[in-house]
Amino acid sequence: MLRLTSALIFASLAASAVAADDFTPPNCSLDEHCPEEYPCCSVYGQCGTGAYCLGGCDPLMSYSLDSCAPMPICQSKTYKWENLDNAATNNEYLGNASESDWVYSGYPKLEDGNLLLTMPKNSVGSLFANNHYVWYGKIGANIKSSRGQGVVTAFILLSDTKDEIDYEWVGADLTEVQTNWYFQGILDWTNGDSSKVDGDDTFGEWHHYEIDWSPDELKWNVDGKTVRTLTKESTFNETANRYDYPQTPSRMQLSLWPAGQASNAQGTIEWAGGEIDWDHEDIKTKGYYYATYGEVTVECYDPPSGTSVKGDVSYDFKDNKGLDSSVEITNNKTVLASLGATGLDMDLGSNSTMLS
Incomplete structure (x- = not known):
């Protein structure tokens, strides 16, 4: 679509x-x-x-x-939600990931030891982004999606050159999770897929979602089972003589957003299950749509073989190809x-x- x-x-x-x-x-x-x-x-x-x-x-x-x-270089860590002391708003964060693990916009809340990303009426929702880039690794989170047509919950990796690895939940269908990937933001409608999730629904029940990303293979795991695999080899682009595979340092992002907003493209609205209902029961009873995130974990993998390593502080691009060979580790x-x-x-x- x-x-x-x-x-x-x-x-x-x-x-x-x-x-x-x-x-x-x-x-x-x-x-x-x-x-x-x-x-x-x-x-x-x-x-x-x-x-x-x-x-x-x-x-x-x-x-x-x-x-x-x-x-900022990858950091293996487990995140729990006792407070938001390690999060900064997007208009105050200046790049100190040692001080702020997360940067956010919108309306995050804490409830029962979990992070709620909320979307009040007529807002654009909330975004929570980790400031430590992952350059191959495993990220996992316990998640309850939002619900309602036009409402989309996301758990993704996104690089600065627009490599992207996604989990997305469309609130109009609480029986499945959608998976997707992109290379440098190039749109390919065959990259998307969906998987049924065991249980009653993704809003009412916790499920554990993982992205296991290595230089040669990418796996999406749900509740400990692999539901999809992408190999780097399968993405070779003969015309460009390269692998169109997500391969550059990426930030983990958690988000809730109104894909069914009336001003969006019709194809986006249809994919989201229709226009968003700003009088939904969650708006009436809570004052907002919401997605719930529990414990989040990051396990960093080693960089690709042959990577130029000149330090242990940051990732830098040394050429404009936007490939993993373009990246070096520096101080x-x-x-x-x-x-x-x-x-x-x-x-x-x-x-x-x-x-x-």
């Missing part, structure tokens, strides 16, 4: 929340890169500085490869000094530069 990737649709819905009221940022694409003044091409397809240069900043569409800040810092800083001048706006 014709639609954009879920990550790009959610980004387009949320874009207006990031831009300043009096500033219309230039757009960016592979054909039209960002200008030096606003060098970073964000996940929203707009150019800017500061937050635009962090998670989601696409080096292939930016002014230069080093316009985006380096990506380059990941933290910007201010919302005016970029990868080209990460100290801009610090006390030292202001005094000089």
Whole structure:
């Protein structure tokens, strides 16, 4: 069914929340890169500085490869939800993943030791993104999806060059989970699939979902059983002489969003089961749609054989091919000094530069 990737649709819905009221940022694409003044091409397809240069900043569409800040390296960790002290809003996070494991927009809540991503009436929902990039590894989460036509819950990996690995739950069908993958955001409608989930429904019952991603094979596991496998070998593109396989460092994202919003493309609305009902019983009784996330785990795998390793702090792109061979591991810092800083001048706006 014709639609954009879920990550790009959610980004387009949320874009207006990031831009300043009096500033219309230039757009960016592979054909039209960002200008030096606003060098970073964000996940929203707009150019800017500061937050635009962090998670989601696409080096292939930016002014230069080093316009985006380096990506914090993978960290094996288990996340529980006693509080949100390790989470920062997307307008205050400056790249310090040691201080903030997560960055978010929207309306997260805590309830009974779990994370609730909520979507109040006429909102664009909530997004929770991990700041430690995964470059091959296993991520898992206990999840109860949202419900209702037009409402989509997601648990995905998304790279800055738009490699993507998805779990998605369409609220109009609580018997299955959809799986999908993309390479550099290239839309291929044959990549999607779905799997039945045991039990009564995905909203009322907990299930454990895993993405097991290695350089040669990708597995989607539900409740300990593999429901889908993709091999790198099967993705070879003879025309481009490359593997169209997700292969670059990616951020884990948890989200709840209104795919059935009336302003979306008709194909997206149909895929989501119809237009969203803003008078649904969850809106009436709770004040919002919601998806529930329990314990989340990350297990980092070793980088691909032959990777250039010059440190243990960050991932960087060394060429514009957007392949795993384009990535190196460095000691380059990941933290910007201010919302005016970029990868080209990460100290801009610090006390030292202001005094000089």
